[in-house]
Amino acid sequence: MTTVATAPTADPRHSAPGSPWPASARALPGGELAIGGVGLADAADRFGTPLYLLDEAELRTRARAYRTALPHAEVCYAAKAFLCSAVADWVAEEGLGLDVCSAGELRLAAAAGFPAQRMILHGNAKSPEELRLALRLRVGRIVIDGLAEIPRLAALAVAEEPQRVLVRVLPGVAAGHHAAVRTGVAGQKFGFPIDGGDAAEAVRRVLAQPGLRLAGLHCHLGSQITEVAPFLAAIDRIAALLAGIRAEHGVELPELDLGGGHGVAYRPGEPELDLADFARLVTARLAAACAEHGLRVPRLLVEPGRAVVGPAGVAVYRVLAVKHGTDGRVFAAVDGGMSDNPRPALYGSRYTARLVGRASTAAPVAVDVVGRHCEAGDVLIPDAELPADLRPGDLLAVPVAGAYQLSMASGYNLVGRPAVLAVRDGRARQLIRRETVEDFLRREVGR
């Protein structure tokens, strides 16, 4: 069973070495678990389940850790991992920029007061409206992801005030936890391959547009990368391209955005990307690769999403049914599932769970924690280790729930998306209310 330390470790990002729980996690008497000083069973009683809690201090600590580890770099939080106004405030206050990839993310962040200058707009299919909005709000940088986008954006921009852009390149480095998120190689929809000259051609066309100012290159290798090596390989490839650009155009590009993809531990003992190693090795390799080509070292940008928000989130579900199969399998069905967390069904992502709100001395057994949706594939956690006396009414807490769960949540079976709380210093405040059937009905405008 997952244990939770009662005292923080030297690394402020962890409650215990290898623990997936936020540093604030405290086991309380009676099987209760507190996050940010708020008891999970207590919160479940007050706000209902499924419930998502965001540990504000954990998120801020993680954001700050990036600033400290990479003081010379610009750290942009990837909003796609999870965005709401409070999160926009927290990352802005911690001095991060923001990576947005839709008019929705852009507008929500702008409405929350996030400075557009500190935003980077991504997307392989930006609509004309999105581009216009980005220019109107004066977004800091737009990442070019296709040749057709270059004249389209240039036509909207004005030469007197050129739009800063980055060109997204594919260094040919494969990394990431699943084929669906490996974006550093050719053969998928993003970016321009360096091999074969597509990236160089994109650079050529951008430089020919007076309305665009090429600030640098961008790459995003993939997600949930736990080794530094792929980033180093990408730097070598990109430095060679930067040298080629200088040779052809006489320009040295001032920025290099290495994207995100920094892996976290979802289960006890799993590897994660070591931020200190990443900072040290990437900085050194960039300096060395640039020195080799006689280039000035470009300013580094990074775009972590999961590593900032993932471990700050905890999901709480109530067990609605426990079924004992004839083959000895135990299924515990909870009141959420693939509608609030599609990651296990999409990528085979593995999680851990812990009984909260009740102490149990029963031996741990393997339990398949399944969702409530009408698909046999709606399995949240196969073979979770949970007490043999697990029963309806029990509460299960799942750590590392902050990234790509709520942001990918759906309206499947009209169950409604969960409420989101911020917890801090023993206080819980609701950030997003639960989605109800009234919300679904309100969207219907005809019959």
Ligand code: LLP
């Ligand atoms: N920058 C760009 C251009 C990206 O496309 C992404 C993620 C990030 C930064 C942030 O990556 P992170 O540090 O959060 O890994 N739904 C998948 C992950 C998709 C990631 C898409 N792009 C999952 O749940 O694992």
